[in-house]
Amino acid sequence: MKKGQLLFLICFLFISSSVFSQENTGMKFGINVDQVFTSDFEKDDYIYSPREVELTFYGPVNHLFDALVSAACHEERGVFNFELHEAWISSSSLVKNFEFKLGQFFLNIGRLNKVHRHEWPFITGPRYHQKFFGDEAVSDSGIEVAYQIPSNLHFSITAGLGSGRTFGHSHSAGEKPDLPTNYLRFSHFFEAFNWNGFDIGLNYLNRINGEGDQTLFFGLDFIGKKKNGSTTQHLIQNEIWFRQSSYNAGDSDTREIGSYIYYQYGFTNGWSIGSRLDYYSDLTVEDIFGNKLEHYDIRGVLSLTYQPTEFMRFKLDYSYGIEKQDGKELQQTNMLEFQVTFLLGAHPSHEF
Amino acid sequence: MNFKILPFFLVCFITFNGLFAKDIKVVCSTSDIAWLAKKIGKDKVTVTALSDGNDDPHYLDVTPKSIKLVSEADVLCFVGLELEIGWLPKVIQKSGNPKIKLNQTGYCDCSVYVQVLEKPNGPVDRSMGHVHSGGNPHYQLDPQQMAFAAKAILETLINTKPEEKDYFTKNFELLNEELIKLKANLQEKTKKLGEMKVTQYHKEMSYLIATLELNSFEAVEKVPGVSPSAERLFSFGNECKTNGVTLCLATKHSPINKLKKFNSISQIPFIQERVSLINFQNEDAYEKMMNELVDKIIQAQSEKK
Numbered sequence: 001m002k003k004g005q006l007l008f009l010i011c012f013l014f015i016s017s018s019v020f021s022q023e024n025t026g027m028k029f030g031i032n033v034d035q036v037f038t039s040d041f042e043k044d045d046y047i048y049s050p051r052e053v054e055l056t057f058y059g060p061v062n063h064l065f066d067a068l069v070s071a072a073c074h075e076e077r078g079v080f081n082f083e084l085h086e087a088w089i090s091s092s093s094l095v096k097n098f099e100f101k102l103g104q105f106f107l108n109i110g111r112l113n114k115v116h117r118h119e120w121p122f123i124t125g126p127r128y129h130q131k132f133f134g135d136e137a138v139s140d141s142g143i144e145v146a147y148q149i150p151s152n153l154h155f156s157i158t159a160g161l162g163s164g165r166t167f168g169h170s171h172s173a174g175e176k177p178d179l180p181t182n183y184l185r186f187s188h189f190f191e192a193f194n195w196n197g198f199d200i201g202l203n204y205l206n207r208i209n210g211e212g213d214q215t216l217f218f219g220l221d222f223i224g225k226k227k228n229g230s231t232t233q234h235l236i237q238n239e240i241w242f243r244q245s246s247y248n249a250g251d252s253d254t255r256e257i258g259s260y261i262y263y264q265y266g267f268t269n270g271w272s273i274g275s276r277l278d279y280y281s282d283l284t285v286e287d288i289f290g291n292k293l294e295h296y297d298i299r300g301v302l303s304l305t306y307q308p309t310e311f312m313r314f315k316l317d318y319s320y321g322i323e324k325q326d327g328k329e330l331q332q333t334n335m336l337e338f339q340v341t342f343l344l345g346a347h348p349s350h351e352f
Numbered sequence: 353m354n355f356k357i358l359p360f361f362l363v364c365f366i367t368f369n370g371l372f373a374k375d376i377k378v379v380c381s382t383s384d385i386a387w388l389a390k391k392i393g394k395d396k397v398t399v400t401a402l403s404d405g406n407d408d409p410h411y412l413d414v415t416p417k418s419i420k421l422v423s424e425a426d427v428l429c430f431v432g433l434e435l436e437i438g439w440l441p442k443v444i445q446k447s448g449n450p451k452i453k454l455n456q457t458g459y460c461d462c463s464v465y466v467q468v469l470e471k472p473n474g475p476v477d478r479s480m481g482h483v484h485s486g487g488n489p490h491y492q493l494d495p496q497q498m499a500f501a502a503k504a505i506l507e508t509l510i511n512t513k514p515e516e517k518d519y520f521t522k523n524f525e526l527l528n529e530e531l532i533k534l535k536a537n538l539q540e541k542t543k544k545l546g547e548m549k550v551t552q553y554h555k556e557m558s559y560l561i562a563t564l565e566l567n568s569f570e571a572v573e574k575v576p577g578v579s580p581s582a583e584r585l586f587s588f589g590n591e592c593k594t595n596g597v598t599l600c601l602a603t604k605h606s607p608i609n610k611l612k613k614f615n616s617i618s619q620i621p622f623i624q625e626r627v628s629l630i631n632f633q634n635e636d637a638y639e640k641m642m643n644e645l646v647d648k649i650i651q652a653q654s655e656k657k
Contacts, residue, residue, distance in 0.1 A: 063453075066445055092448030097423070099446065148423075154416040189416040197415050229408040229605030230577075268607035269579040308578060310411075310438075311478060349442040352415040 027059035030345030034118035041334040049075045052118060054085065058348050065089045068348065070116075081171065085116075085139065101144040106137045108144060108158045109185050109203045110239050111221045113137040115350065121235060121264055123317045123337045126278040127297050128258020132217070132243050134169035140181055154189040164207050167215065179208035189352065195226040195234070199352055203241075214246040225352070228268065230310070235264040235274075255283040264303070274303040278321070285325060297323040299333055315339040376512055379421050379452075381430035381440060382409050384492040385462055387632035388502045389429055391527045392520055393509055402443075405628040408605045410482075412439045419446045427508055428452035431501075432463030433489035460508035462501035466491050469558050482577025493560035493627060495531040495538070495642065502527055534639055535563060538646050542566070545653050551592055551620075553602035553611060556627060560601070564646065569597045572614055580610060589617030599652055603627045621655070623648045 037048040054072040061067045070085040088103030108114050112129055117136045125135070140162030149155040162181035165174030187201035203219035219241040226234040238261045246253040257280070264274035278299040285295040299321025306314045321333035375398045380386035386401035393399065402418050403409050409431065412418070422428060422443050430436050444452060451458040468487030476485040491497035506524040510517045542548075542564045549567040552558070555576060561568045569592060574584050592600075600622035602611055611622045625645055629637045 060445075063450075092423075092446050093450060094448075096448065099448070148416060148420060152420075154420065156416060191417070196413055197417070199416075225413065227407075227411065227413070230411045269610065309478075309482070349414055349439050351419075351442070351446070352413045 025059060027057060028346035028348075029055065029057045030343055030347045031055055032116070032118050032343050032347065033341065035340045036123060037338040039336045041336070042332055051075055054116065054118070056347060061089060064093045065091045083171070097148045097150055099146040101146075102142075104139060104141040105144065106139045107160055107162065107181075107183055107205075108146070109138075109183050109205060109217075110201070110219055110241070111223055111237060112239065118341045119350070121237065121262060121274060122276055122301060122303055123315055123339045124319070126258065126260040126276070126280070127299060127321075128241060128256070128260075128278070128280040129239075131256070131280065132168075132241055132258060136169065138168050138181075140164065140166075142181070156185075156187045156189075158185040158187070159183070164209075167207055167209075175210040177207060177209050178212055179206065179214075181205065181207040195224055197352055198222070198224040212248070214244075216244045216246075218242045223352070228266075231266040231268050231270075232264065232272070233266050235262070235266070237262045253284070257281050257283060264305075270307045270309075272303075272305045272307070274305070276301040276303070287326070293326040295323075295325045297321065312342045313339070315341075376426045376509065377424055378427045378429060378509075379425040380428075381436050382492070383629040383632040384498070384638070385429045385431060385501065385505070387629055387638050388462075388498060388527070389427075389505050389509075390632060391635070392502060392506055392523045394519075394523055396513070396516055396519060397509070399632070401632055403628070404632070405604075405626040405630045407628075409435055409628075410438065412436070414439050414442045414446065418443050422452060423447035423449050425449060425452055425458060426512055427458040427460055429460040429462055429505055429508065431489050431492070432461040433466075433468065433486040434484045435489035457511050458508065460504055462504045463489065463491070465500040465503050466497045467500065469562060470555065481573075481575035488555055488558050490556045490627070491559050493557065493642070493645075494563045495535040495638075496563070497559060498638070499528045499531040502531075530639075534642060538564060538642060541646055541650065545650060548599070548653060549595065549597045550599045550601055550649075551597050553600065553606040553622075556603050557601040560627075560645065564649075569595055572600065572602075572610070579607065582613070585610065585613050586617055589614050589620070592618050592620055599623065599649065601625075601649070621652050623652050 032054045033050060034052040035049070036051045037046070039046040052072050052074050054070055056068065056070040058068040059066065067089045069087045071082065072085045073080050073082045084104065086105045088101050088105045090099060090101040092099045094100060106114050112120060112125055113133055142160060142162035144158060144160035146156060146158040149157070160183045164177035164180035166172065167181065183203070183205040185201050185203045187199060189197055189199045191197050201221045203217065203221065205217040208214045219239060222238045224236045225232055240259040241257070243256045244253060260276055260278045262274060262276040264272050266272040280297040282295045285293045287293055299319055301317055301319045304316045315338070317337045319333055319335045323330040375396055376393060378389045378393060378397050378399045380389055380399065380401050381403065383401040383404040386399045389397060390399045400421050402421065403412055428444070430440055450456060453459060463486070471487035472483060472485060476483050491501065502524055506520055509520045547567065549569050550561060551569045551571060552561070553572045555571050558568070572585070572588060573580055580588070597620055600611065600614060600620055602622055602624045604624060604626050606624060608624065611624060615622055625648060629641055631637055
C-alpha cells in the first residue's frame with residue numbers, strides 16, 4: 001500500500017472512530033473541498049477537478065496546549081497526492097503575551113502564506129507567489145514564537161525557525177541545509193476610518209540550502225476590512241515581495257520583485273465583486289552580451305463571488321495578462337476559472 | 353545605601369497597593385452585556401465591550417485588539433447560546449488567559465438563567481440554516497431576560513471578588529427593579545395599539561415581540577441566515593397581507609433592498625433599527641434604546657392606521 005493511501009485510510013478510520021469518541025474532548029473536525037474548473041483560452045484547453053480535499057482536526061490537548069492536524073488530497077497533473085499539511089501544537093498559556101507553535105505548519109509570513117488556499121479571496125495566487133512560494137504556500141517543520149508587545153498600539157513580532165530541508169512545494173525529504181529557514185514578521189494592527197481594522201506587516205526570510213545557494217526574501221503585506229453584519233463590504237489586500245537568490249556560492253544571483261493589490265466590494269446578499277492587479281519582474285535578465293533586459297509580467301483579474309452562507313462559495317475569476325522581455329511578448333494569460341468550495345463540519349476561525 | 357529603610361518602603365508599598373486595589377477588568381462580547389456589568393460593578397469594575405450596536409456579534413473578526421483585551425481580563429462575559437461561536441473560542445484560546453477559560457472563575461456565560469425562546473426540539477443541522485442549537489440568543493431585547501443575564505454576571509463578580517458581595521448584590525437588586533419597571537412601561541405603551549400582528553426579517557426581534565405581547569407571524573427569511581429569494585418575498589409578502597400583518601421589524605444589518613422589495617409587494621411598512629447599544633457607559637442607555645424602539649413601532653403603527 002502506498003504511503004498516501006495509508007495516510008488517507010488512517011484519517012478515514014480516525015474520523016469514523018472520532019464520531020463516537022470525541023465527546024468531552026473539545027476536538028472538532030471538518031472537510032474542505034475545493035473544486036476548480038479552468039478554461040485556458042490561450043492553450044485552447046480546459047480542466048475540471050477537485051483541486052483539493054482537506055481534512056482538519058483541532059482542539060485542546062490539555063489545559064496548556066492546543067493542536068491542529070490537517071491533511072490534504074491534491075490534484076497534481078492528473079494524479080492525486082495525499083499529504084500532511086499541518087501537524088502542530090501551540091500554546092498561549094506558557095508565558096504571557098507569547099504564543100509558541102511546534103510541529104509542521106504554514107509559515108506565518110505575508111498574508112497568503114498563512115491562509116489555506118481555499119480561503120483566499122481569489123482562486124489562483126499571483127504569479128510571483130507561485131514562483132516564490134509555490135502554488136499554495138511554504139510549510140516547514142520547526143518552531144514559531146509570536147510575541148504581542150504589551151501596549152495598546154498592537155505591535156506583534158513573529159520569529160520562526162524551520163528545518164529548511166525543503167522549501168515550497170516538495171514531495172521529497174530534502175537535504176540538510178547550510179542555514180535552516182529562518183524568518184521574522186513585524187506587524188501592527190490599527191483601527192481607522194470607521195473600518196474594522198488594518199494590519200500591516202514587514203517580513204524577512206532567509207535560507208541556504210545544502211549546496212550553498214541562498215534565498216533571501218523581504219516583504220510587506222497589508223490588509224484592511226470593513227464589515228456590515230456578515231458581509232465584508234470592503235476588503236483591500238496587498239503584498240510586495242523581493243527575492244534575492246545567490247547560486248554557486250555567490251557567483252551568480254537573481255533579483256526578482258512581485259506584488260499584487262486586491263480590492264473587493266461586498267453586497268449585502270452574498271454577492272461580491274473584486275479585482276486584482278499583479279506584477280512580477282526578474283530584475284536580472286540579461287542578453288548573451290551581459291546587457292540588462294527589461295522584463296515584466298503584468299496581470300489583471302476580475303472576480304465575481306456568491307457566498308450564500310459562510311460554509312460555501314462559488315467564484316468566477318477571469319484573468320488576462322502578458323509577460324514581456326525586452327519589448328517582446330513571451331506569453332499571454334487568458335483564462336477563466338470557476339470555483340466551488342464547501343465545508344462539512346467545523347473549521348477553526350482565522351485571525352484578522 | 354541604607355538598607356534599614358527597606359522594610360519601611362515595603363510596608364508603604366503593601367499599604368498603598370491595598371488602598372488602591374485594582375478594579376476587576378471585565379471584557380464583554382457585546383455592549384448590552386457590558387452595560388449590565390457596569391451597572392452591577394459600577395466603580396469596582398473596568399468594563400470593555402468587543403462589539404457595539406454597529407457590529408453583528410455573529411461575525412466579528414479575531415483581532416489582535418480583542419485578543420489583548422481578553423488576555424488582560426479578570427472576567428469575560430458573553431451572550432452565549434452559540435452567538436459568538438465563530439470567533440470567541442479562538443480569542444479565548446489565543447489570549448492564553450487561564451482566568452477566563454471554560455468554567456474558570458472569570459468565565460461568564462450570561463445565558464445560563466435566560467428563558468430561551470425558539471429552542472429546537474430535535475437535532476439541528478446546516479440544512480436548517482443559521483439555527484442555534486441552544487435557542488434564540490437575541491435576548492437583549494427583553495428587559496426580563498436581561499435581568500436573568502445580570503444574575504449570571506453578579507455570581508461571576510462575587511466569585512472574583514467575594515469581599516464586594518454586598519456592594520454587587522445591592523447594585524444588582526436596583527438593576528433588577530429598573531428592568532422590571534422598564535418592561536412594565538414598555539408593555540403599557542404598546543397596550544394602546546390593541547391587537548397587532550408583526551413579522552420580522554431575521555429572528556432577532558422575537559424577544560421584543562414576546563415582551564410587548566404582540567402577535568408574531570413567521571419571518572421574511574424562510575431559512576434563517578439565508579437571503580430570501582424573489583419568489584419567497586412575493587409569496588410571503590402576499591401571505592402577510594392576507595394574514596393581517598401590519599409591520600415588519602428588522603435590524604440595521606438586514607439588507608435594505610430586500611426590505612424595500614417586501615414593502616412594495618405587501619404594502620406593509622418596516623422599521624430598521626439598531627438592537628444593541630452604541631454607548632454602554634451611559635447609565636440610561638438601555639432604557640433609551642428600548643423606548644426609542646417601541647416609539648418607532650407605535651409611530652409606524654399610527655401612520656399605518
